[in-house]
Structure formats: C-alpha cells, structure tokens
Amino acid sequence: xxxxxxxxxxxxxxxxxxxxxxxxxxxxxxxxxxGREAAADALAYGxxxxxxxxxxxxxxxxxxxxxxxxxxRSRRRPAVVMPEVSIETPWVEPGLPKALQSLSPQQxxxxxxxxxxxxxxxxxxxxxxISKASVQKHADRGMxxxxxxxxVSA
Amino acid sequence: xxxxxxxxxxxxxxxxxxxQRPVSPDEVSARIRTVRxxxxxxxxxxxxxxxxxxxxxxxxxxAVLVVPLLTSAxxxxxxxxxxxxxxxxxxxxxxxxxxxGDLAWSRAEFGPLETVVEVGGTYFAIGSPPESxxxxxxxxxxxxxxTTWTKDLLPDSFAPAYYWDDQRQLxxxxxxxxxxxxxxxxxxxNVTRVDGRPRLFLQPSAGEPSFAVxxxxxxxxxxxxxxxxxxxxxYHTADRPVVAQVGDVRVTTGAIRFEMxxxxxxxxxxxxGFSVCCDHADAAGGESIEFTFEGELRFEKVWKVEGQxxxxxxxxxxxxxxxxxxxxxxxxxxxIGVFTTTExxxxxxxxxxxxxxxxxxxxTYKPTQPEPLLAIAGDPRTFPANPRVLTFDDRMLWYLGxxxxxxxxxxxxxxxxxxxxxxxxxxxxxxxxxxxxxERVLVTSRSDGLWGLSVDGVSWGVAPVPNDSLVNVFRDGxxxxxxxxxxxxxxxxxxxxxxxxxxLGSPESWExxxxxxxxxxxxxxxxxxxxxxxxxxxTWVAILPQS
Numbered sequence: 001x002x003x004x005x006x007x008x009x010x011x012x013x014x015x016x017x018x019x020x021x022x023x024x025x026x027x028x029x030x031x032x033x034x035g036r037e038a039a040a041d042a043l044a045y046g047x048x049x050x051x052x053x054x055x056x057x058x059x060x061x062x063x064x065x066x067x068x069x070x071x072x073r074s075r076r077r078p079a080v081v082m083p084e085v086s087i088e089t090p091w092v093e094p095g096l097p098k099a100l101q102s103l104s105p106q107q108x109x110x111x112x113x114x115x116x117x118x119x120x121x122x123x124x125x126x127x128x129x130i131s132k133a134s135v136q137k138h139a140d141r142g143m144x145x146x147x148x149x150x151x152v153s154a
Numbered sequence: 155x156x157x158x159x160x161x162x163x164x165x166x167x168x169x170x171x172x173x174q175r176p177v178s179p180d181e182v183s184a185r186i187r188t189v190r191x192x193x194x195x196x197x198x199x200x201x202x203x204x205x206x207x208x209x210x211x212x213x214x215x216x217a218v219l220v221v222p223l224l225t226s227a228x229x230x231x232x233x234x235x236x237x238x239x240x241x242x243x244x245x246x247x248x249x250x251x252x253x254x255g256d257l258a259w260s261r262a263e264f265g266p267l268e269t270v271v272e273v274g275g276t277y278f279a280i281g282s283p284p285e286s287x288x289x290x291x292x293x294x295x296x297x298x299x300x301t302t303w304t305k306d307l308l309p310d311s312f313a314p315a316y317y318w319d320d321q322r323q324l325x326x327x328x329x330x331x332x333x334x335x336x337x338x339x340x341x342x343x344n345v346t347r348v349d350g351r352p353r354l355f356l357q358p359s360a361g362e363p364s365f366a367v368x369x370x371x372x373x374x375x376x377x378x379x380x381x382x383x384x385x386x387x388x389y390h391t392a393d394r395p396v397v398a399q400v401g402d403v404r405v406t407t408g409a410i411r412f413e414m415x416x417x418x419x420x421x422x423x424x425x426x427g428f429s430v431c432c433d434h435a436d437a438a439g440g441e442s443i444e445f446t447f448e449g450e451l452r453f454e455k456v457w458k459v460e461g462q463x464x465x466x467x468x469x470x471x472x473x474x475x476x477x478x479x480x481x482x483x484x485x486x487x488x489x490i491g492v493f494t495t496t497e498x499x500x501x502x503x504x505x506x507x508x509x510x511x512x513x514x515x516x517x518t519y520k521p522t523q524p525e526p527l528l529a530i531a532g533d534p535r536t537f538p539a540n541p542r543v544l545t546f547d548d549r550m551l552w553y554l555g556x557x558x559x560x561x562x563x564x565x566x567x568x569x570x571x572x573x574x575x576x577x578x579x580x581x582x583x584x585x586x587x588x589x590x591x592x593e594r595v596l597v598t599s600r601s602d603g604l605w606g607l608s609v610d611g612v613s614w615g616v617a618p619v620p621n622d623s624l625v626n627v628f629r630d631g632x633x634x635x636x637x638x639x640x641x642x643x644x645x646x647x648x649x650x651x652x653x654x655x656x657x658l659g660s661p662e663s664w665e666x667x668x669x670x671x672x673x674x675x676x677x678x679x680x681x682x683x684x685x686x687x688x689x690x691x692x693t694w695v696a697i698l699p700q701s
Contacts, residue, residue, distance in 0.1 A: 024171055032170050040177045044185035083170060092162045100166075115160045116167030146159060 011050045015043065018060045025127050026067045028112030029105050031082050034071050042067030061129035099149040107142030114139050 022042060027035030042063040046053055053059045082097035093099075100108055109128065113119040114135070125132045 019177055023174070023177055027171065027174065028167065032174055036174060036177065040181040041185050043177055044182045047182060085166065092166050096162055096166055100163075111163065112167050116163040117171065118164070143159070146163075150159065152159060 007050055007054075010054050011047060014046070014054070014059060018063075019043065021123075021127055022060055022063055022067065024117060025064055025109060025113060025124075026071065028116070029068065029109040030071050038067035038071035041071075058126060058129060061127055064127050065129065093150060095150060096146075099146050102149055103142050103145055104138075107138045107145065110135055110138040111142035111146065115143070 019039070023036055023039035026038040026042070029035060030038055045066045046059070046063045053062055056062050082101045084097055085092045085094050100111070103111065110124060113124045114121065121132045121135050124135045128135070
C-alpha cells in the first residue's frame, strides 16, 4: 500500500496532468454533460483505488474505461446528446452535431480528439488503450460516415 | 471539402471544451462510493490543485493543503483486513423486468460479486477486480443468512461455487463485462436435480459438465452479449447423456454496429439445421443491434449470425471473429467476442466452460473440451491478442492470447467443424498485437522485436522487424516505417526499401501512414504526403498542404 503522502502526491499530480485529457476524451464520446459526469466518476474511482491504479502502465486509459462504464451504467442519465452549434461559430454546419451523434461512440471519440482537438494518434491510442492503427481506422470510418451524412464528397 | 469538415469539427469541439469547467474535487467527493468507508467517516474528499493554479503555486498548495487533507482522508479509511461494512439487502421481485419469461428472478442489493458459495451454513461471495481490496488482493463477503453481508479478505485455498438449497440453484452473479449491472442479481433457476450431484453443474470454472449463467437487464447495453436462459432443463450425470427438455428458450445476442462494414444494414441470425429464426433488426441507423429469438433449442446446434444486405439478400459480411454460437452454451460478452475487442470495458476474471456436444443428432452427448475462445480467463484488457478465427480451406484456425510460462503468448487451435478444437501450438510468440492476415500470410508483431510469419497458422517463422517501427498491413502489402526508412513488402518476408525524398525528415517522426485511393498517405508535420507505392515504383506523387 502506498504511504499516505505518496498516495496524495501522486494522485494530485495525476489529476493535474490528466484530468483535462480524461474529461475531454469522455466529453468527446458522451457529449459535454455526460462526459464531464463520467470524468468525475472516473476520478472518484481513481482516488478510491489509487494504490492499484497508480501501479498500472496506463492509469489514464484505465480510468477512461471506468468513466465509460460509469456513463453507460447510469440509466438515470440522458442519452448522449451533442449540443447544438454555438452562435459563436455560425460557419459550422448545423447538422454537424446530429451527424456526430450518429457515429459510433468510438468513431465519435476518435474524430473529436483527432480532428476536433488536435490530439495526436499516439495520444488518442494511449488514452483509449487501443492501437494507433485502430485509431486510424475509426478516424477514417468516422470521417467517411460524416461526409456521407452531411452530403459532402471527400 | 474534407478539410472544411475538419475545420468545422475543430470549431465545434473547441467551443464545447472551452465552455467546460474542470472537474472539481467537490464533484469527485460526491461520487466516492459508500461501500468502503466506515460509518462515521468524516472526510472522504480527495483534493488536488486546481488546474488554473500556476505551477509554483501548485507546489505550495499541494504541500500545504492537499497532502494534509488527503492524509486526513486516508486516516479514516478502513484498513482492508478489518473492513466490516454491512450491507443490508432487500430482496424484491423483479418479474416485471425479467427478460426470461417464466424464470423466477429476484434481486438483492449487494456489492459487486462474482460467485456466492455456501460453506457450512455461511455464504461467501467472491469479489473481483476492480473491487479488490486495498492491497490489490481479492476480497469476499460473508453472511450467515444470505441477507446481511460483511466484507473481508479472501482466505487462501478458497474455491468459488454456488449455493444449492435442495430446490434451486442460487447464486449471485456479477460480471464486470455487463456494464450496466450495478447490483448483482440473485438468480433462481428452476433446475431439476436428478443425480444427487447438483454441484457438478451451475458452477463456473468447474469441470465438466458445467456452465455459467449470465444475468442481464433488458435495458442493458450489451456488446456481443449472448445470455442464454433455460426455462427447464434436466441433467444427468457425466457418464450418461444430457437431455434438454423441450421448452421455450430465449437467446439474445447482440453485436456492435460500429465494427461492421458500412454496407451491412442488418444482421440475420439463423439456425444451422433449423429454420431461419425469427427476428432481424435493421442496423442501418444504430450502433448496435440485438436479436431475441425463441424456440426449441438443442445443444448440438450451431447458430450463426451473419451480416446481410437486406435488399439483395447477399451476404456482404461474415466476420472472422467467432460468430458461431453453440446452443446450450452460455457466453459472456467478451467471450462471444463478436465485435467486442475494442469496446470491451469490463475487468476481472471470468471463465466459461462448454459442456456437451453431439455428433449423432442429439441422441447422445459427451463432454466437450472448452473451446479456445471460451476458455479465456483473466482480464481481457491485458490480452495481447484479439481472439480470431481464420478459415483456411477446409479448416479453421483459432487464435487468441494464451498463457504460456507466465506470459501471454499466442495459441493456435485448429478445427474442421468449429466444435472440436486441437491446440496446435501454444508458443507462437509473445506478441503485443493481433494476428493480422494478408492473403495467406499471417503476421503478428512479437514482443521480442520480431515479426511472426506463417502461411498455415501452425508453423511460424520470424522476420526481423524492430519493435519501435510502425508496421501496418494493408490490402496490397505490408508497410514498415522505420527510423531508417520506409519498407514495403508483398509477402511479409522480402522487403523493398522505399527511398524518401529529402526534406521529409526521418520516417520515425511521421505520425501515421495509411492507405489512400492514390497510394499510401503519410501525415507528418501538418502535411499530407502521398506516395504512389503501387508496383513499388517509389514515386512520391505529391506533397499536399493539409489545410
């Protein structure tokens, strides 16, 4: 078991370093409300099990899955809802949120992180705990489907 | 236009994230689960430095505020061994939500469990990750009455089993792969005991005959889940045939939509040897589909679920990941593995034993060996290989991570009928990726820095491919991006070096390489490079700005 001080330090450092990534990734998957809730759930779980999780090779990836499960588990929560286009970005196609919502969760997550938030393939692969090839596959398929849904050609 | 979509996505998400607050410690505190703290716990709040605090300030805050608070919280966290949190369970009928018709189900509020056993009048429940004890070991819950439970560490030499009350099998099931199960489900199966040896069955991970039953809720998200429920079954001893009474049996299977090719608009389940069953789902609009079909189910029958294009009734997709479902077997979500590999999010150990097979139309049965895929045990998140079935002419090969000498390697099983499997080789290599297939060449990258190559799945050679290289297998060949260049191969054995124009830098700095309609594309440093690699002409077609 970790000494209390070490536990506190390492968890604090982890949150400072990775909270944003974790929250953004879950937001990309579930939308801003559910995604943020899931991130909080994951961090709570992380704190409770930090002795074990801190020893993992990829704690953020593990907690991403914890958050993903938490969001799915909760039947009280609404389904994934992508917010409407902000009035601050009138150039964005209004149908984009609905098109994003039609993607599979994994496709939506990857498309959002890679194309929406400029994460590298490696960063996405690490947090989602999948290979870079899988990231590429989901990105390609997601973009392909988006283009089809929005009626634009590649 | 493509770039325009990307810009729009970027604007959309950037705005969304900019409006979002970081998760605060208070929000996390509110979510601390109540299963672990002792009564009277005064502070379970984790604290950390707000992201907005400057680094220098962060150090000071951590030192002055955070550590003491965390330490305070830890001071009142119950030691693992002496935790005595009591959970009072209330058993209520959930017939209204029972997806299995006439089966009597009841549910008790409970901590996460895998299996409950009864030893000398005391019930035990095995905990499983991620709800392990603080020291990482497993815990269990015990109860004298099956209602009030106490948590404790798992003693040594403890074997999971179940509870038999001379009338029914009772056991609590918690499968972390069933993502929406917050409470385990007490299940009561109306099973007739005919041989005086009830504990030979309904016992996960036991010898033959045995099976496990998975409980699901109707509104649960399932990824490739195949829960099977029997309304009534008679069992005989292991040396006599097993006879399944005729009765309604409901089987539900699901598949994750997103892994299918876009052309697939529906999946149709069918019985092999039975009339095509009964239900289909239009998967065009959803990410997952689910079937429920009822009918007479015999053990020996094999079910198949195939993707089909409804309009032309032509099979456009038939996964090489096992889609064959053996009736009478109970498959856990990850075990059926239809499309679960990237979406699997459960944890903990599980095991499924396959019971019986018949080669004479169901007249006689004999115990069958566990199918390779179904014999998985361990945390699938740690599997280095995704289980796959590859068909070669008249036989199938089944691959998955296999525990060899304390490490996960690749096991290769062969079968001609999908029912009986022979372990051909268990130490193909210790790998860190799935086996890929290119025509008749099977390829896997190995953790020793080599490629494993095979044309039959049984005999494997190796090719020297540095572990730090980016290797992809595409329809028309292999691409290996290495520090010292880009290499192409059509068979995985002989390689052709592709000269890289000056100015593109070392290939190791490339972010990705993937196939496109005009050849391979490389992304790096904000540019998109198109390589016309067909026929190995080494022509760099264009360097396009990636706007």
